Amino acid sequence: MAELSRRAVLGGTAIAAGVAAVGLGGCELMRTPAHEAGRRPNILVILVDQMRAPQWFPSMQQLGPLLPRLTGLQQRSVSFTSHYSASNMCTPSRGVLTTGLYSHQTGCLFTGEGPTESTLAARFPTWGTMLRDAGYRTWWWGKWHLGHAADNTPDGLEAHGFSGGTYPSPNGAPNQGLQQDPSIVDQFDEWFDAHAGDGPWCTTVSLVNPHDICWWPKNPLPEDVPHWFDAKPANFETADDLRRRGKPQLQIDYMNFMSPLMTGAMSADPAQWARCLDMYLWLHQQVDVQIGRVLDTLASRPDVDRNTVVVFTSDHGEYAGSHGLRGKGAAVYEESIRVPLFIRDPSGHLTPVAGDTRAQLTSSADLAPLLMTIGHSGASWRSDSRYSYLASRADIAGIAAEATTPGRPWIAHATDDMSVEEMAALLKSPIAQKIFGAAGPPTDIPTSAPSHIVAVRTPDAKLGMYTYWKPGSMEIDTSRPIHHELYDYATAPGAAEIDNQAGRSPKQAALQELLEHAVLPELRAPLPEFLGEAQEQGLANMKELAALRGG
Incomplete structure (x- = not known):
């Protein structure tokens, strides 16, 4: 890291604001002839749960045949290799995603069920309410996990700016991804048949998998899952390793107590940890199929597909044995906080070179601002006093459109x-x-x-x-x-x-x-x-x- 002066440190927030300002011009590239005529793009957000950016997996060449639909989407997108979740656990991470606000600003800190789950206050604007203000129709299908009432009350998401909803919300109970992801896509299919032409719309399909890995081996997965891995992750650590290396005690407590509550006990046998990676990759394959169904439905209407920007990301990652951990809590390792982000714009204006990558640092706190920029066909919203609290978020749209646009100088988590x-x-x-x-x-x-x-x-x-x-x-x-x-x-x-x-x-x-x-x-x-x-x-x-x- 370059040596940081005190002035540079204290100017961090100003730097972030400057980053946003630099990207404003790039966003104007989104103005296609259709947009100028008032036909703003639809937005399809595909959100998955517990999918990290590929780490300790086969090479991308090998992953292509294993995950054909995600690979195909990436090849038609600009993808971000240094995109980070601003919070690890399900509920706070989703609060950041939907509002652009950090968990310490909303108080939405705790993941749980029923009375132990944080509730996102309905008066916080989400991308649903903000895009509705811009004239969009906004829908949500699948996992919500931002409050017991909204999770379980039909039309409960209306208070947060979204029509639709899956009730009760499939919040990640054992093997719920395998059980409910297909029906979430069925809901999207039915909606698309009825409303695809009623744009502009922003519709979110929020799938559960690969979250089912949380419960393995306590809740078994099929025994015939292929064997792709033959060793533990290269950065596997035992509790003794963590102690010897001065790692925070919370990680050891999590390894010894919290993780077994969900997964059941894990032996020291390297074969079981390799099998964990097998299962995690297999669950990627299962959600890959569902993502393919969503994309096929979109493609069934070429007129709609041509005017729809697709954004794909995950709420947080998964350790899958790295550092001897399971799940995503109790630490800030790359496996838990670095997540995929793909943006596909068929017009080519937001993503001029399909298959390009961007290495700039970006945050999940920048995602709602990205959707605002797409919905407004530019960054004019950043000067609107209603959204002043988001104006300095990094400009993902500008980075996607122009490779030289700066990202964040640092990520807050x-x-x-x-x-x-x-x-x-x-x-x-x-x-x-x-x-x-x-x-x-x-x-x-x-x-x-x-x-x-x-x-x-x-x-x-x-x-x-x-x-x-x-x-x-x-x-x-x-x-x-x-x-x-x-x-x-x-x-x-x-x-x-x-x-x-x-x-x-x-x-x-x-x-x-x-x-x-x-x-x-x-x-x-x-x-x-x-x-x-x-x-x-x-x-x-x-x-x-x-x-x-x-x-």
Whole structure:
């Protein structure tokens, strides 16, 4: 990482604003003759759950035949190789995606079911409400997972700016992707038959898989899944490795307690970890089929297809054995936070060279602004006072249209996980007793580890900070231990995120200053007065859930 001066660090937010401004001109390339005549493009968002950017997988040449529909979409798109989720877990990551706001701004922090799930306050604008204001019809099919009422009440998504909905929302129960993804696509097919010509529209198809990997091997998958892998991931670590390398204690707690609650116990046998990768890739294949069905339906109306921009992404990733972990929580490793992003524009104006890639840093907090730019056929919305709080988000549309457009200088990330106290309470529940069976749940619960994570990712390094909060607030409790991890991508062990250089890297001081003086202010940036009620509701919900969960 280039040496950062204090001025550069403190100017981080201004840099982000400048990045957005630089990209404005590129977005004007989207004005096709049809757009000038008032025919704005439709937008099809395909969202999957728990799909990371390819890591420790076969080469792209080998992946092509295994994932033909995703590969075909990528070949017709501009794809982003350094796109990051701003939060790991399902509910907060989806809150960021739909609003462009960070979880610490909305209070939408906790993933769960029923009373333990964060609720996105309905007064927060989503891309649904914002695009409706621009004259779009907006629809959502599939997983929502942003509040118990909206998940379960027919037409509950109308409060968030979307018609349609799948009720109850398939929020990722065991093998729910295999069971419900086909019917989600059926819903889209029926809608398309009736409304494809009623544009401009923005329709989201939110699929569950490859999320089903969360529950394997406790919930088995077919035994005849092919054997593609014969070894653990190259950056596999044991709990002893994590301790020896000074990794945050939360990761060890997650490995020992939280992960087995969902997956069941994993042995030390490398063959089982290789099999985990097999299953994860197989679930990619299953959702690839459903993505293909969506694209085939779109292609069945060439007139509609020609005027529809397709955006494909995932809410977050999956470890699948990297660092000895399963799932996506308790850390900020690349496997959990770097996700795919493809943009296909048949007109070629937004994506002039099909198959191009972009390496600029971008965030899931930039996705709703991307859809706004597509819907407005340019960046005029950034000067609208109603959207001032999103105006400095990075300009993904500008980057897609012009390869020299700058990305973000850094990525801000926040993940808030269960503390050990919460784990202990959960382990006493009937569901935990059932999961662990006759052996019973673990009893050697360690001293509590800090579980509120903020991180900064630059082009060549990452710093994560794990803290406690003062009760009933988001204020860091500096009287309690703070854990750090730092990875320098200039070295092979750093690139694999094995070598934690926290406390010994010459880059740490600059990264720490960046984290404290630019990243945290962005994560918690004040919102306009008209969003005050929504923010109050969100933060009240956060405090209520924190008390309920014992964290």
